[in-house]
Amino acid sequence: MSAVLINGVAAARQLHDELCSAVETLVERGATPGLAVVLVGDDPASSVYVRNKVRRSVEAGLRSFHHELPASTSESDLLALIKRLNAAEDVDGILVQLPLPPHIDAQKVTAAIDPAKDVDGFHPINVGNLSLGAPALVACTPLGCMLLIKGVRKDLAGLSAVVVGRSNIVGKPLAQLLLRENCTVTIAHSRTKDLPLVCCGADILVAAAGRAGFIRGDWIKPGAIVIDVGINRIERDGKQQLVGDVDFEGARSVAGALTPVPGGVGPMTIACLLRNTIEAACRRRGISSPLANAAD
Numbered sequence: 001m002s003a004v005l006i007n008g009v010a011a012a013r014q015l016h017d018e019l020c021s022a023v024e025t026l027v028e029r030g031a032t033p034g035l036a037v038v039l040v041g042d043d044p045a046s047s048v049y050v051r052n053k054v055r056r057s058v059e060a061g062l063r064s065f066h067h068e069l070p071a072s073t074s075e076s077d078l079l080a081l082i083k084r085l086n087a088a089e090d091v092d093g094i095l096v097q098l099p100l101p102p103h104i105d106a107q108k109v110t111a112a113i114d115p116a117k118d119v120d121g122f123h124p125i126n127v128g129n130l131s132l133g134a135p136a137l138v139a140c141t142p143l144g145c146m147l148l149i150k151g152v153r154k155d156l157a158g159l160s161a162v163v164v165g166r167s168n169i170v171g172k173p174l175a176q177l178l179l180r181e182n183c184t185v186t187i188a189h190s191r192t193k194d195l196p197l198v199c200c201g202a203d204i205l206v207a208a209a210g211r212a213g214f215i216r217g218d219w220i221k222p223g224a225i226v227i228d229v230g231i232n233r234i235e236r237d238g239k240q241q242l243v244g245d246v247d248f249e250g251a252r253s254v255a256g257a258l259t260p261v262p263g264g265v266g267p268m269t270i271a272c273l274l275r276n277t278i279e280a281a282c283r284r285r286g287i288s289s290p291l292a293n294a295a296d
């Protein structure tokens, strides 16, 4: 059996079209959503991500505010910018690209963002509300993963889900989302004993470990839904290549459905950022959202 490939590019395009229509509706109501993206320093990967976020938000019709600050920016100057963005009427979402330079405390910066504008879903209030099952802005990559999983199977109740990776950005919030769907959830990590055995029990296996080709085909339960969050740059046959955390060829003959890298989770992350910005704009302005509930 060969796994169905989950097409993240097509899913993101469809979501993007829905977002464009939603933004049109909001513009007609005089409520154009605004997204402020802040980049500190010139990390090449972060610059590419930020450029794509800004480009997509403009394409969707959002008002875009782009702040590029030098790596030498002080923590207090960054906090002062966030304070201004928190107070700005036309800014509905604020994203500070991570990682930040080492002299800036990322947790302090995240906590300074108005939770109502925290479209990354990283603020402690949003993290807490997610774990309480209360309305929250949810981190974009986990939200994108859930939309892809639910595109394969609507009812996840009772399934065993294993998330490999315990980051605050992906592993922990995704585990909460899977729990909300009544999965039996395990978060595995680098210290997990007998990881292959743990993975073998998963009906849904999410790889977010940050290690190229780490999850092998023989760790996968036949028919499982496998979501590969990894983006690793490696050199193969003298060429630079992007690969995930899953050994793609090994997984393909065992899994029921599998995301490729590139073209799986990645495109969904930006679409979910725009989605969160639209949701934040509607909630903040007290108007009903033209969007259906995410991941429902």
Ligand code: GUN
Pocket: 095, 096, 097, 098, 099, 120, 140, 141, 169
């Ligand atoms: N760096 C890597 N992923 C992300 C993300 O989802 N949001 C932000 N703000 N920074 C990141």
